[in-house]
Amino acid sequence: MLHFLIKIPGKYLLLLGLFVSSAYAQTPGNLTISGIVTGRADGQPLAGATVVVGSTTQGTTTDANGRYTLSAPAEGTLTVSFIGYLAQNVPINRRTEINVALAADPNELSEVVVVGYGTQRRRDLTGSIVSVSAEAIKEMPITSAEQALQGRLSGVQVIQGNSSPGGSLSIRVRGGNSVRGGSEPLYVIDGFPVYNNIGTNDGQSQPINPMSAINPNDITSIEVLKDASATAIYGSRGANGVVIITTRRGQVGAGRVEFEAYYGQQTVRRKIPMLNAQEYMELTNERARNIGGNVPYPDFSRWTADTDWQDAIFRPAPISNYTLTFSGGSESSRYSISGNWFDQQGIVEGSSFQRGSVRLNLDNQLSSKLSLSTNITASRAMTDQARTSINFTNGIVYSALVAPPVAPITNPDGSYFNIGTVPTADPAWNNPVVLAEGFSNGLVANRFLGNTNLTYSILPDLTFSVRLGLDYTVNRRDRYLSRLLPGSTGNATITGSDNSTYLNENILSYRKQFNNHSLNAVGGFTWQETMASSFSANSQNFALDIFGTDNLGAGSTLGAPTSSRSLNTLLSWLGRVNYVFNDKYLLTVSARADGSSRFGTGNKWGFFPSAALAWRLSEEAFLKQVDWLSELKVRTSVGVTGNQEIGNYNSLARLGSVAAIFGANQGRVIGYAQTSMPNANLKWETTAQYDAGLDIGLWSGRVNVNLDYYVKNTTDLLTSVPVAISSGYASILFNSGSIRNQGFEVAVDATVLNKERLRWNMGVNFSTNKNEVVSVAVEGGQFFAPNISSPVDLPVNVVREGEPLAAFYGYVSDGLWETNQAAGSIMPNAKAGDLRYKDLNGDGVINTADRTILGKPNPDFIYGITSQLTFGPFDLNVLLQGLEGATVFNANKYSIGDAFARNANQLAEVKDRWTPENPNLNAKYPRLSNVNPLVSDRFFEDASYFRLRNIQLGYTLPTSIKWFRSARVYVSGQNLLTWTSYTGYDPEVDSVGGGDLRQGVDVGAYPSAKTITFGVKFGF
Structure with missing residues (x-):
C-alpha cells in the first residue's frame, strides 16, 4: 500500500493513494473495522476524514458518505481527525463497527x-x-x-x-x-x-x-x-x-433524517419586594396625616385582602421546540428540508409566541458548467406578547407594581374587583388580572423569504451568477379592549401591513492561484426594491365582547380608516479584490456605489471605498523556526460606509390630507396641505472607520488571540433642525452633527486539555467602546430625547456635545431637609424630611439649570466567557456574560419608590423613611407626602451585571444502538444566576426600544426568565 502526505495549513492529512489486495488481508490479532465519521453538531458525514491505527501511518480516509474500512489490532486504538475538528482517540475494544462524532475545534x-x-x-x-x-x-x-x-x-x-x-x-x-x-x-x-x-x-x-x-x-x-x-x-x-x-x-450521500426537540419550564428571575396590605394602610394613613388630610383607612378590618399582584400575574410557563430535517443527495443534486414548530408561553399571564416554519435548500448541478442553488423559508409567527402593555404605564407589569395590596382580585360574586374604587387608588389604574383577561393584542406575521442563484462557469477560474429573490411579509394586528376594563365600552382595532422586497444580483467572480500569487475578485450590479403598504380600521361601543375584532360593524362608533403606501429602490455597483503574495502579504480593496431613492436630488449616489493590508510575520524566515508561534499576522484597514435608514420621501415636499367641517349641511371636507419642508441635499450618514488588528496563534493553534483597536467617526447625522415659525414649519430634516466611537477588543480561544477522553476548550472576549457626541446642529450644543410617558412625562436622555449619545440627565439629590424652609432658601416650600437637591449653578434656586449628566445607557465594556468540556460521551458547555459601566433609569421606582407621592404601592424599603418621631437625615426615603420627586440620581441605577447565561450538560449515546445513527440527550439552564446591584427585575432592559434616543429606560418592562430545558437529538 502506497501512502502520500499532503500538507494543509495547520494540519497533516493522510491520504490513501494506491490500494493492493493485500491491504485488507487479516493479519493475526487484527480485525476489519468499519464505521461512519460525522460532525457532532449536525450529524453530517465528514468526507475525507483521516482514520489512523494508533501512532502508526497505517490508515485510510472516509468516502463521500463519511464511511471507512481498515484493518487494526483488536485491542488497539483509532485516531480520527478532520480539518476544523478536534482529533479523537477511540479504543477498539474488539469492536468491528466504530462510528465517531467529532466536535468542532473552536481554534x-x-x-x-x-x-x-x-x-x-x-x-x-x-x-x-x-x-x-x-x-x-x-x-x-x-x-x-x-x-x-x-x-x-x-x-x-x-x-x-x-x-x-x-x-x-x-x-x-x-x-x-x-x-x-x-x-x-x-x-x-x-x-x-x-x-x-x-x-x-x-x-x-x-x-x-x-x-x-x-x-x-x-x-x-x-x-x-x-x-x-x-x-x-x-x-x-x-x-x-x-x-x-x-x-x-x-450533503452528498444517503438520505438522512434528524429529529431535534426540547421542552422546558420558565419562571420569573426575581420579584420586587413590595409593601403588604397592613404596611400599605399604615403608611398611607401616615402620609395623609403629614399633609393634613383625612386618613383613608380608619378601619383596617374592612380591608381583608392582602394581594401579591406579582404572584397574580406571573406564572411558570412552558417552552418547547421541535425540528425535523431531511437531507442528502448525489453529486448532481443535494437537498435539505426542515420543518419547525416553536411554542413559548410567557411568564406573564396572557403572553405567548408561536412559530411554524418550513425551509428548503436545493443545490443542483445542471451541467458541467451550470449550477442552481435555491433557498426558501416560509414561516408564520403569532404572538400575544404585546398584550402585556396598553402603554408603558398601564400594562400588566406596571399595574402589578402600583396596585394597592388591599384590593382583592375578584368580588365575592366572582366578578373582577375595580381597583379604582380603593380610597388611595388612581381611577385610571387597572386590575392587572383584568388586563390579562380583557385586553388582547395579537399579532400574526406570515413571511416568505426565498432566492435562487444561477451560476455559470465561463472559465475554470471565472464564474458569473445571477440571484433573484423575494422577501414578502404580511402582518396583521388585532387589538381589543373589552368591556371588562373600567371605562371601556369595547374598542376594536385592526392594523395590517404588506411588505415586499425584490432582489436581483449579478456577480462576476474570479479566483486564480499562480506560483506565489493568489487572486480573488468579485464585481457586479445589484437592484433591490421595497414596497410597503398598511391600513388600519377601528370601532368602539360594543354591546357584547363576543366578536372582538371579528365584526367591526358591531360597534356603534366607527373610526376613520387609514392607509398608506411607500416605495424605495437601491441600485448598486460593487467590487472587491483580495490579493495574497507568498502566503505572507495580503491586500483587500473594495468599493460600492449606491444610488438610493431615499436621498435628495443632489445626492442620489454615494461612493463607499475601503482598503486593508495584512502581513503574516510568522511566514518570514526570522520567525519561521519559532516552534511555539504558529501564527502572527498584523492587519490594518480604513474605509467609508453609510447608513441610508433616513426613511422614505424625507427629501421631498410632502402633502397630507386635512379634514374640516364647513357648515351644518356640508359635513366633513378633505383638503391637502404641505406637511414638510423639502431638502434636496438630504443624504446618507457617513461612517469613516480605521482598524488595526493583530492575530496570534501559539503552540500549533492551541491558543489563538485576536486584538483590534478601532476608531469610527460618523458625520452628516440625520437631525431635525428647528426653523423660523414664519416658515410655517417647526423643523427641517438636515444632515449635520457627528459622533465618534472608539474602542479595543480582545478575543482568546484556547485548547486547555486535549487528552484521549478529556478535552477542554475555553474562550474569553472583552470589548470596550467610548461613545461621544462630537457636534450637533442646534444652538447650545444639546437637545433632548422625546418624553418618557407617564409617570415621568419628562425627557431623561440628552444629546449633548462632549457626552455619550443619549446620556442621562437630571438633578443631584443632597439628602433630606432638617427643618422647614422659608423664603431665601433654594427650596422655599420644602418641609423637614423632604428631599433636598444640589444647587449646581449656584444661583440660589433649584430649577432646570441645575440638571447635569447622571450616567449613560451604554456600558464601558462588555465581556463573555465560554467553556466546552468533553469527557468521553459527556459534554458540559458554559456561557458567562456581563457588562460594566451602564446605567438604567428605573422609571418604575419613580412611582413605587417616591414615598407615596402618587399613592401607588411602594417598595418594601420605603419603611426606612424620615418621620417626626425618628427624624433620621440618613434615612433612605423622605417623609411620606404628596410632593412629586424630581428626576434625580435616586432613580438612576448601576446596570452592571455578571450572568450565568447558559449551562448545558449532554450525553452522546453509544453508536452501538442500532436504531439510531447518532443520539444525544441534554439538560440546560438559562439565566440561573445573575450578580447585579440593580433593584428592578433585570439590569438588561430597554423598554422603549433600540431605535429610539430614549435608551436604558425601565418602565413596565417584561421581566426576564430563568429556564430549565431538556432536549434530545436523534439521527437516522
Missing part, C-alpha cells in the same frame, strides 16, 4: 468563512470578522439568531430589552452611530440583504422580531463583519456592521 472554526458576496479562507482575512458555529447556536434554547451572539463575540452587544416572547432585540456592533437613522446592523440571510428595523415602541405594541422567522436550528454559521474593510462591500447599509446568516445545506 480552527470555519476554515472557510462567509464574507460579502463570497467566501475566504480565515487565514487570508484582512478585515475584522467574528463567527459563531452551529454547535454554539444549539447550546441554548433561543427564539432568534441574534440571541446566539450574546456574550460570544468581541465588539458585539446584544440588547434584550423587553423580554416578552418573540420580542425584538437590538444589536450594536462597535457602538451606536446614529441619532435618528437607526443603529441596527444589516442582515444577510443566505445571500439576501434584510434590514431589521426595530423601530420605536409606541406604547401600544411590541413588534415581532423579524429575525425570529428563521429557525435557529437551521443555521450552520453566523459571521459578523465589523470593520470597514469587511462592510464597505455593502456601502450605504454597512455603517452599523453586517450579520451574515448561512443555513444548512444538503
